[in-house]
Amino acid sequence: GQNIDQPTEMTATEGAIVQINCTYQTSGFNGLFWYQQHAGEAPTFLSYNVLDGLEEKGRFSSFLSRSKGYSYLLLKELQMKDSASYLCAVCDLRNKLVFGAGTILRVKS
């Protein structure tokens, strides 16, 4: 089976840095994805990790530790438009994505 945990909600201030954690237990692992989803819109792809370490993409970075079943998404220089739900998703050996429940991030001024 699969189990993916992430915090339900987080609040951070504009211009700050926020880290959204994700822990997972899966029977097969073929990478971990982060998606951003604004209310009423489709999820948009942010990052992919399959090897341990940090992947950096502009203001967003994602980290993976396979031995710990742990990932985080780091958002720097927060902007109001970053207020959204952030979904952690594990890809299993059938290339099926299993999503966590999502973390609602609220950015305040």
Next chain:
Amino acid sequence: DTEVTQTPKHLVMGMTNKKSLKCEQHMGHRAMYWYKQKAKKPPELMFVYSYEKLSINESVPSRFSPECPNSSLLNLHLHALQPEDSALYLCASSQEGGGGEGTQYFGPGTRLLVL
């Protein structure tokens, strides 16, 4: 171009109606997906098509019937739905292959209300 299009954007239907949702992509992707998403919940996989053949059916009730007419199109036929089927229906596509090559790109969704 990472665009997946879906029509209609909104749909209201009665429990005796038959309707279809449509999805299209022109990225040359050979895998296409249907997801259902309820409010404040993550997307739940319904069906996967790989090279136009159904490869995964997540025990979805038969009132939902997928169809893949060609490599660019994916339909979801709806019949005799229940009010609890009201949700956002998302289509996605990806390259065939695992991991990063198989990154799924989502369409904007169809918001369905069953009365």
